[in-house]
Amino acid sequence: MKTLQFQLTEDNRVTLTAYLIEDSREMTNWAKRPAVLVLPGGGYSYTSDREADPVALSYLAQGFHAFVLRYSTAEHGQFPAPFIDASRAMSLIRKQADEWHLDPDRLAVCGFSAGGHLAASLGTMWNDPKLIEAAGIEAGENKPNALILGYPVITCGDDTAGHLNNMWKIAMGDQPSEQMQRQLSCELHAGAHTPPAFIFHTYMDNVVPVENALLFAQALAKHDVPFELHIYPNGVHGFSLANEITSTGRGSMVDRDAAQWLTMSSSWLWRLFNMYEQPEQADLERAKLL
Template sequence: MKRVEMTEAGDSFSLYGYVHEKIDGVTLPGAGRPAILICPGGGYIRVSDREKNPPAAIFFAHGYDTFILTYPVGDDAAHLKPLAAASRALARIRGRAGKLGIDPERIAVLGFSSGGHLAASLAVHWDNPLLHEKIPDVEPGSNRPNALILSYPVLINGIHAHQGSVENFGRDDERIAALFSLEKFVTPQTCPTFLWHTADDVSVPVENSLVFAAALAAMKVEFECHIFAHGQHGLSTCNREVGTTNELCAQWIPLCFGWLDVLFKHKP
């Protein structure tokens, strides 16, 4: 395992990753390893520690290079700054894929809670003109995920919205606020998606995942959705390390591997 620092001078975000080091005599098939960009949650107010390294370690152990994004939050979350940060982060990983030994066509984005909103925003807004006004240096398409993984995500506005995320995302700009409810922007070009949620989540209602899944189905986008009956919000990896042990909900991890490994033709 090798830690790589990806943050550059002038960035409004931090990005680091864990990549597999080359082993003498071992040749991997294809263009390189698949990779995961992780967007932790926190209501666009903070960035949750429990959704950083713990999931990164699990995906790394399964053969994925993993990258963790700490994006602008609080007062800095307005004006699409988190989405601009995620776009630059994904484009940077893809731009350095050859050097890092990563397949640029097998990069997924994993988001938790409001980080799920950020990840899904990247999946549906990667080519939005409002976004590219903020990131003229990023080539459209270089910031498009190849797959999307959403854990108890914030996705919609209205009666089932996570109001804190709504307020922090669209503060003082009606044009940006109109982009919040992501099911409205799903198209046939949206990348394949894996979602999981708990039915009794009181912080981010399960309707967020159900409405988005319905939009994916309507556009005939490949997706897999798992709803567990019980579990608190913010489960992350559902184990003792993150203080949220839940053996049933922990099945999201092997279920996700089963889906993503087939999609990416990955053999761990």
């Protein structure tokens, strides 16, 4: 494994960490690997360690290159700053695709909670001309090929009360306009351009209501965008891998059923990216090394 880190802002507050599987003569199936960009949650006030490296390394073990983006938060977290960070990270990954033996057309984004909102925003607004210009990238460089959304915040609708108040205050400012509220409601921007999604949530989540996941799935279905949706009966908000590795010491953070989302999403990606069939070109390229 090779680990690299990139500073995406001059003040070093936005970083992209890359976990790359190095080539081996003993593993010759793929000349180029798929990848997952992880966007941790944290209510746009910080980025959670529990939803960062542990998740990336878990995807690495499933055969994916993995990346963690520490995007703009707190006083820097107002939209579109995090969106620009994510767009630039996607652009950087694609520009390095050849050097990193990465398939630029098999690049998924995995986000949790507020990071799920950022991932869903990227999936629904990657083609917005004004946002592309603000990010300073070429059109399409920030397009995810798949979305993995863990207990995501989706809407600014009825769910702006309670635990989400502070998040929306950071994302939209003290006096958000109706236009801003609509722009940050991801379900309103889903369309045929939105990539397929794997969504998981829990019924008992009392921070981000499960209706958020259902609302996004409904929007995808309306536009005939494929998705896989899992609603687990148990599990508190922010359970991450739902195992002892990411547990905070509370038993409710560990749930054997919810913990299956990682392997299930990996299998979903493998199917979506048609990776169960070994590419003939990859076999030919690898055979030259043997």
